[in-house]
Amino acid sequence: MSESLTMTWHDEEAATVVRIAGEIDAHTAPQLRTRLIEIVAEGRARLVLDLTGVTFFDSTALGVLVGAQRRVRALDGHLGVVTDRPLTVKVFRMTGLDKVIALHRTLQQALDWQATLPRAGG
Amino acid sequence: MSESALSTVNRPESPAGDIVEVTLPASSAYLSVLRTATAGLAARLDFTLDEIEDLRIAVDEACAMLLPQAAPDAELVCRFALEDDAIEVTVRAPTTRGVQPERETFSWTVLTALAGEVDAGIDEGLTVWISLHKRRGLPTGAAS
Numbered sequence A: 001m002s003e004s005l006t007m008t009w010h011d012e013e014a015a016t017v018v019r020i021a022g023e024i025d026a027h028t029a030p031q032l033r034t035r036l037i038e039i040v041a042e043g044r045a046r047l048v049l050d051l052t053g054v055t056f057f058d059s060t061a062l063g064v065l066v067g068a069q070r071r072v073r074a075l076d077g078h079l080g081v082v083t084d085r086p087l088t089v090k091v092f093r094m095t096g097l098d099k100v101i102a103l104h105r106t107l108q109q110a111l112d113w114q115a116t117l118p119r120a121g122g
Numbered sequence B: 001m002s003e004s005a006l007s008t009v010n011r012p013e014s015p016a017g018d019i020v021e022v023t024l025p026a027s028s029a030y031l032s033v034l035r036t037a038t039a040g041l042a043a044r045l046d047f048t049l050d051e052i053e054d055l056r057i058a059v060d061e062a063c064a065m066l067l068p069q070a071a072p073d074a075e076l077v078c079r080f081a082l083e084d085d086a087i088e089v090t091v092r093a094p095t096t097r098g099v100q101p102e103r104e105t106f107s108w109t110v111l112t113a114l115a116g117e118v119d120a121g122i123d124e125g126l127t128v129w130i131s132l133h134k135r136r137g138l139p140t141g142a143a144s
Helices: A029-041 A059-074 A086-094 A107-116 B028-044 B049-069 B106-115
Strands: A005-011 A016-024 A046-057 A078-082 A102-104 B019-025 B075-082 B086-094 B117-123 B127-135
Touching (some): A029 A059, A059 A078, A059 B106, A078 A107, A102 A107, B049 B075, B106 B117, B106 B127
Antiparallel strands (some): B019 B075, B075 B086, B117 B127
16 A cells, blocks of 8 residues: 555644644554644644645545544644645545634644634633 | 657557556555555646646545544545546545535635535445546636
8 A cells, every 4th residue: 555644743832733734534543543632632622734735635634624623622622724725624524524623725824713712721 | 548758748648538547555655656546647638737737636626535534444536537628527435324424614715725626426436536537728626
């Protein structure tokens, strides 16, 4: 199989940035879901998922992002997505989820957005 | 089959009428293989890059809907019928429950928005199938 999914993450002041690259489908989504659950379980509730390097994105991927958003919101956190790929934006729009999950064209825009949001726990 | 890689500018034969069938283990591990096959066949029909991308997602969604109920060790059969200006793709797999794909899902929403005509049914032996028909040169539903 040629498909692969890579994830790296680091903490910035405004949020934890998770860079995701490769193909997200029914095969690779479970590992993404597991990793995001771990990151949130460590207390990180302000996430920016950078999907700039994602070359395939389907409804399974959407499900993972919606689940991650539910988890960070339970901790009064926020989740934003960075993508400039028409394919990914299209899948968001078709399902109306572009109104539910904040999409940003650049990482800096997503971090600026996070910085404007209230911090959990005051 | 006699074409060389450089002959696409002056293609002698149309692939219309050709049927291509791909049989794979009913496992998500092979979704990427099927997407690649889909893209290759759509390119032979001169679909645009955007349309090819739509088809890759549509076929992926159709298969991803079947896989959770596929019988153990089942095979997923994907049949591509190439037409002059369209492609019909039917995916089928024997299942344990024979349940129609749910319509109230992201997956079905994406599939129908991208593929145009979509149908699904259950044949003998609890084989569930989903078919989609996509024409060249038509705007996709929600993507305008």
